[in-house]
Amino acid sequence: MKKLINDPRSVVDESVEGFGLAHADIVTVHPEPKFVTRKDAPVQGKVALVSGGGSGHEPLHAGFVGRGMLDAAVPGAVFTSPTPDQILPATAAVDSGAGVVHIVKNYTGDVLNFETAAEMAQAEGIHVRSVLVNDDVAVEDSLYTAGRRGVGGTVLVEKIAGAAAERGDTLEEVTAIAERVNSNVRTMGVALSACTVPHAGTPSFDLADDEIEIGIGIHGEPGRHRISMEPADAITDRLLGPVLDDLGIQDGDKVLLFVNGMGGTPQSELYIVYRRAAAILQDRGAAIDRSLVGNFVTSLEMQGCSISVLRLDDEFTDLWDAPVHTAALRWGV
């Protein structure tokens, strides 16, 4: 394991510290307990958005803190959800009285820790709503699992709900929009290589030189099944098919197409995947009205990608286009 780190146990501390130094115009880093807030938090009268989860998915979530998106992000240890004693003060720090929406990726750990923090916040008089993101179609039998995971779609939920909060929507409205984004987005991912959690020191799974993992999450866990390496177009077909079927995308639909890198895949390859995905959508008669390509929800240095499709309506498109000013997404400002 070769990494640009000093000590596996200080990775998150030092990285978040560096992040705060590099983006001091946008965020404030609170070191102990650790969380990151928008520089101007709490924003009076605005509903606040708080998200968080294990580290190792950068820029998710701290990279999305700022105007038009998150008010706070709570980073846990690598691939380990943060604890209530981080989530609670983050929630309190950004609440202006208008209430706080917790955006939680559906993993047992995230759900339990955010649940506890939300209860404690409610007890302190903060109005908290929680929205679970569960966009991963790789998890098929949700009856026999912990349910669909929250993966790439999280960025889209955070951007669109963040814009709704910024324009002055109420707590109920922001919650409803976040839930509506979640119901209209699906994702599926592939890994060409594993990643190495710093404190573990060995790759998260072993993959032969000609094998890939289909249906991975974002924690370096193995996927649903392992297949032989295939050309990018064939892999794209495998990922996008279930996404479109599950969403029921049909002729005339407008969509946002999001090709997300897992961290170690060059951008050029993401565009090769995008190219094929665009052709498939065109075949289905869907119009790609918006797009996003890059490393946004990563698994450390894993090679691979995920494809997300969000069914757009006019409100989603407007909110997507609304100004955003964060370290990792910025436009209109």
Add this chain to the structure above:
Amino acid sequence: MKKLINDPRSVVDESVEGFGLAHADIVTVHPEPKFVTRKDAPVQGKVALVSGGGSGHEPLHAGFVGRGMLDAAVPGAVFTSPTPDQILPATAAVDSGAGVVHIVKNYTGDVLNFETAAEMAQAEGIHVRSVLVNDDVAVEDSLYTAGRRGVGGTVLVEKIAGAAAERGDTLEEVTAIAERVNSNVRTMGVALSACTVPHAGTPSFDLADDEIEIGIGIHGEPGRHRISMEPADAITDRLLGPVLDDLGIQDGDKVLLFVNGMGGTPQSELYIVYRRAAAILQDRGAAIDRSLVGNFVTSLEMQGCSISVLRLDDEFTDLWDAPVHTAALRWGV
């Protein structure tokens, strides 16, 4: 070699096509000969900026085409500079009569191909100036080499000169600013792993599990020397020392600090490097007025980073802050 590609020989074609589809609001892709222009090129009365080089450094250069930065980018094969018959039509396509600045990274191939194209363009009556970027302090004895390479600093030259062109500077002025940025920026890089050129199929060099290459360029070539793996802070010291010494950074200087990922290194690690670099600059009494962290000048999926420092003056800072709207850098618009 596992890559999200279809055929090693179609990587650049398909990737640039996908790029064009994903960013159709910003760029136009010209397939044969291949180059990418700003959607609204030629911009009347504006000096145009053209850059290019081998592919494999994405988002450089096509990702920087758009308002406030490049008017055209010319991608060659992977790690192979483009040919005059691409550079010439790209130059002609964006010239509005105000002239064109070629921003050329200092490699024999890029220099020779751009030189030929510039001659041909001049012969067609287009006013062309060429600016060589050579910011790599790892190349020490420029007398006994092809001279310093152009690496990470290229982005800063393109952004600042692009803003100068956008505000209406003349051909001579834009050229002078680009040269001035180049004289005030230095860079040095490290590789923790090699990269694999698709058509080659094997890693660009062999590195033991506990070795790193110091002083690499951006073409997967080995560096100046190989050392044993060290903590991130020690590596940062090794890279930043020569950069600051060569630039002569001293108490009271204002700088832009740019930590660039080589493609396969997670963002969290870049921030760990940033943290240390910020501390070193603080020790020297220099103020980090602007910063940039991310994958901007890459070597495919190589793990590692480069650190660039640009000495700022008020004009550079204003031009850095000016609106830019490209696929990979965007603010103010």
Add this chain to the structure above:
Amino acid sequence: MVLDVQWAIAWLTLSAKAMTEHREELIELDRAIGDSDHGENMDRGFQAVVAKLAETPPETPGAALKLAAMALMSKVGGAAGPLYGTAYLRAATSMGDATELDGGALATALEAARDGIVARGKAELGDKTMVDAWSPAVEAAQAAAVDGPGPVLRAAAEAAAAGAVATDPLVARKGRASYLGERSAGHRDPGAASTALLLKAAADAAGETLPESPE
């Protein structure tokens, strides 16, 4: 024989030792069907428990477990943090202010812990989670309650160890391993394994010598 706060402190101290010693083994189990962090999380959490114990020494077993619950809740994170946090908190509540615990009180505390985990995590027996170690432990403890605290802990530890081994062939239906579907079979659940280690530490703290743990 009864157990007091010294036993509780010894239990938690031995637990921390066990988590450090088995850190890599638990990471490796989690690597196979999870995300490689369970050993790291538990080790970090129990180091915090030990630090807190030194800071503010508790006066009753219940206070010791409550302190542990708080430290685990705030330092472990992931799924295991809230689950073990709840378990230790419920156990602490069931112990109340008692300074000494007999076999019955211990069995009841273990039951409260297990019920807390089930209430939070909604896992059923056979879902390949830590519940598969806790549930047999609780049953064995209840059966041994009349024999006193030593035998209770010994029975619980043995049953938990067997329960952890028995997760090997199961297909996970809760937690991160459930995403693997059939591929989760053939691996031991890391949470069940850590539960077995923690209950062994409880027995060790009471001076019980256990047979070699089953493989």
Add this chain to the structure above:
Amino acid sequence: MVLDVQWAIAWLTLSAKAMTEHREELIELDRAIGDSDHGENMDRGFQAVVAKLAETPPETPGAALKLAAMALMSKVGGAAGPLYGTAYLRAATSMGDATELDGGALATALEAARDGIVARGKAELGDKTMVDAWSPAVEAAQAAAVDGPGPVLRAAAEAAAAGAVATDPLVARKGRASYLGERSAGHRDPGAASTALLLKAAADAAGETLPESPE
């Protein structure tokens, strides 16, 4: 004996074959001290030459080389593209409209090619570049000029091959390999190696049988 356009076409065709056959070897040489693309670039370039030859068959050796120059310039890229492009263009210019070339004309054309490379690339002998293959080739060609074109090409090819081998111990001072400093010693220069292959193709096209190339 004189050489005509058929020889020139055969030369370029055999060159293309050689670049395809030695593609991986040239990539491997470039991998060691460059960026792993030389074999790919040369192969791509000469495939384009062959395609152009089929499209518009040239009528003189000079026309054939000019066509090759244009194709190389527009398809090879990198350092080698403009350098070989210039070399072939200068050689073509030196051949003029001649339909047949004798030994002297060939030696002069090779000299023009070498001078073109030096004019563009500014490399000196010993800088570990393709010049280290071209320069001895030109000298050997000039010495053999009176013996006719076959011997000229044979001498050039043999000298180029020896020149390429002689780059092994050198420290590069031009091109990408120069960034490696001392580390470039101990590896053959890829451009010198491709030059040796191209000049061997020229001799092969003239029916000259060369001894096994030196290692």
